[in-house]
Amino acid sequence: xxxxxxxxxxxxxxxxxxxxxxxxxxxxxxxxxxxxxxxxxxxxxxxxxxxxxxxxxxxxxxxxxxxxxxxxxxxxxxxxxxxxxxxxxxxxxxxxxxxxxxxxxxxxxxxxxxxxxxxxxxxxxxxxxxxxxxxxxxxxxxxxxxxxxxxxxxxxxxxxxxxxxxxxxxxxxxxxxxxxxxxxxxxxxxxxxxxxxxxxxxxxxxxxxxxx
Numbered sequence: 001x002x003x004x005x006x007x008x009x010x011x012x013x014x015x016x017x018x019x020x021x022x023x024x025x026x027x028x029x030x031x032x033x034x035x036x037x038x039x040x041x042x043x044x045x046x047x048x049x050x051x052x053x054x055x056x057x058x059x060x061x062x063x064x065x066x067x068x069x070x071x072x073x074x075x076x077x078x079x080x081x082x083x084x085x086x087x088x089x090x091x092x093x094x095x096x097x098x099x100x101x102x103x104x105x106x107x108x109x110x111x112x113x114x115x116x117x118x119x120x121x122x123x124x125x126x127x128x129x130x131x132x133x134x135x136x137x138x139x140x141x142x143x144x145x146x147x148x149x150x151x152x153x154x155x156x157x158x159x160x161x162x163x164x165x166x167x168x169x170x171x172x173x174x175x176x177x178x179x180x181x182x183x184x185x186x187x188x189x190x191x192x193x194x195x196x197x198x199x200x201x202x203x204x205x206x207x208x209x210x211x212x
Contacts, residue, residue, distance in 0.1 A: 031111035039079025115177035
């Protein structure tokens, strides 16, 4: 079974995807981590993330880079949003994601174009969303817990800027697949969001079985 989980930054899609992977005993891939690794590598090599050739040069990723906790830093997330807009970067990482999705037994993937590009034939698709204000408060709490000094206004501006870049890029923009179930986590606890996600997946899988 392949489960595609898409949504904007700090919507809760990663938390939902990890919980679904545990529930169904499936491997999980946070595809955003690949783009974060590219952005991080671009910075480490002192390249320009806005230049497509520089970003492509950073796409040969190893497992050590993907395991680096620095990839979770908010500034790396900003770099990921920039490099992910390059068509050649997305092309370079496409097959890696497809292989993960199509492995024997299935998988859970989360990102911004899983249900539309990477796994358009997924058994279940979720689009996880939340208001920008809620997402900014969540991200602020995360950053504060890490000792970062940042204001709510700064985080909200970053959230909105990332949304704009992700939705406006020419290749694989952030958009809800026509057959994806919507999950708004704005007013939900983590447990409630996960329970709703499981119910939505079960409903989609039953629906596909009935149609077949």
